[in-house]
Amino acid sequence: MSFNIIDGDMTNVTNTSLRNITELPNNGSLLLIGISNEYELVSDDMPSAHELEIVLTTWVPPILIVLGSIGNILTLLIMRRPPFCHYAISFYITAYAVSSLLAIYLFLGSEWITFLAHAKTIDDQTDWLCRLWQFISRAITYSSIWFVVAMTIDRYIIIWQAKHVSSMCTLFMAKFVAVIIMVGLVVISIHAMWLHELMMGKCYFFHNEDLHAIIWPWVSASFYSYIPLTLIFIFDVSILTGLCLKRPTKGRHHEQLPMVLTYTTLGLSMMYFVFVIPPTVINVVIRTYPPSWLDDYKFMTQLKKASIIGHYMAWVNTVTVFYVCLFFSRTFRLELVAFHRDLIEKFRSYWCIQQRRRIYELHVGSNSSAATQVETVDMCTETTPL
Numbered sequence: 001m002s003f004n005i006i007d008g009d010m011t012n013v014t015n016t017s018l019r020n021i022t023e024l025p026n027n028g029s030l031l032l033i034g035i036s037n038e039y040e041l042v043s044d045d046m047p048s049a050h051e052l053e054i055v056l057t058t059w060v061p062p063i064l065i066v067l068g069s070i071g072n073i074l075t076l077l078i079m080r081r082p083p084f085c086h087y088a089i090s091f092y093i094t095a096y097a098v099s100s101l102l103a104i105y106l107f108l109g110s111e112w113i114t115f116l117a118h119a120k121t122i123d124d125q126t127d128w129l130c131r132l133w134q135f136i137s138r139a140i141t142y143s144s145i146w147f148v149v150a151m152t153i154d155r156y157i158i159i160w161q162a163k164h165v166s167s168m169c170t171l172f173m174a175k176f177v178a179v180i181i182m183v184g185l186v187v188i189s190i191h192a193m194w195l196h197e198l199m200m201g202k203c204y205f206f207h208n209e210d211l212h213a214i215i216w217p218w219v220s221a222s223f224y225s226y227i228p229l230t231l232i233f234i235f236d237v238s239i240l241t242g243l244c245l246k247r248p249t250k251g252r253h254h255e256q257l258p259m260v261l262t263y264t265t266l267g268l269s270m271m272y273f274v275f276v277i278p279p280t281v282i283n284v285v286i287r288t289y290p291p292s293w294l295d296d297y298k299f300m301t302q303l304k305k306a307s308i309i310g311h312y313m314a315w316v317n318t319v320t321v322f323y324v325c326l327f328f329s330r331t332f333r334l335e336l337v338a339f340h341r342d343l344i345e346k347f348r349s350y351w352c353i354q355q356r357r358r359i360y361e362l363h364v365g366s367n368s369s370a371a372t373q374v375e376t377v378d379m380c381t382e383t384t385p386l
Helices: 049-079 088-117 127-141 143-160 162-168 171-189 211-245 262-288 291-295 297-316 321-328 330-363 371-381
Strands: 021-026 029-034 196-199 202-205
Touching (some): 049 088, 049 330, 088 127, 088 143, 088 262, 088 321, 127 143, 127 171, 127 202, 143 162, 143 171, 143 211, 171 211, 262 297, 262 321, 291 297, 321 330
Antiparallel strands (some): 021 029
């Protein structure tokens, strides 16, 4: 994938490449070239931006991939169990976990592997892959922020519009909203196929004097980042206010119903907002800074470092959902324990069946004592302590 200052989206949710990029003025437009080590002028007591990128790119992705894989898969399994499977909010969290897994494996994982192998990224292979990959990456990665918006709106209705809960906060409505989100992202992201092309062996945003190429990056940035972030902020404030003013009755599992996962949603959306705002601001600065700033090499190096750190800050959002649910939701913790107990029981049952089959095959027709069989059967019927 291409760096956001090249693709023109001016956001940094998850669309950043692992290669070194800078931009130089060219007759009022942006000419994008590979950065050289000579461009980075820093003091001896401060690591260069290139070294920082090498360290972060080598070690951060595998940590995020492992944590994200474990957390998101467990979240998917728990959300399909009662009582979560009955709530619309659980469907949004499930969709968020799925989009996070796809982003981790398709984009972060593939770019990490190509970085270690010193190979071309997928979008740098051919021109048609460049265009297609830009479209797919946007449709998948930016779906997560809209699922967060859907979560917050669902919780807002629960708190402030109780009379509409039965019609608005249903599984059918959640599925309908998810379809609308994906259709909208396809419509917005399809333009990336016309605005990117393979140049000098890299997939770049094509800058020209065309009005579409000038205006559309700001339009797409609004739908990818500015509008959803504004909505998250507004609804988070409303939810927080409602939680302070209202006192819902307690229900089963010691959690307030119908407030299941409300605190989780608030925590997840606030964390998403906190981790996305800095890289978004950084990319707006990168996109709009005046050419005179290029003379300050130290400042430009610090700006590049900030963009690298901001990139991985945004990636943190793909691994947080499980840990936020675990921290904020008692019901989630109880279901996780129950899932663990059921998993052990199923493994124990499977093991006992295999043991009995093995004993039967070994001792059938023989004169072996039945004591061994009885001992094994007794062992398999014992209650496994948890």
